[in-house]
Amino acid sequence: MKKFIAVSAPLIQDIEINEVIKTLKSGWLGAAYSEEEIEYVIDSINKVIKDVRN
Numbered sequence: 001m002k003k004f005i006a007v008s009a010p011l012i013q014d015i016e017i018n019e020v021i022k023t024l025k026s027g028w029l030g031a032a033y034s035e036e037e038i039e040y041v042i043d044s045i046n047k048v049i050k051d052v053r054n
Helices: 014-025 027-032 035-053
Strands: none
Touching: 014 035
C-alpha cells in the first residue's frame, strides 16, 4: 500500500519542510519507517516544492 502526504502548495515554506524531514528521520517515525520510505517521502516533497515554484 502506498503512503501519501497531502500538502497545500501556498503554505509550503522551507522551514516547515525542514521540520518535516527532521521529524521523519527521528523519533518514532524514523523507527517505524525504513530509510528508503523516508527518502521517498522527502523526494516527493521536494518534487512538489519544485513544481509549485516553477
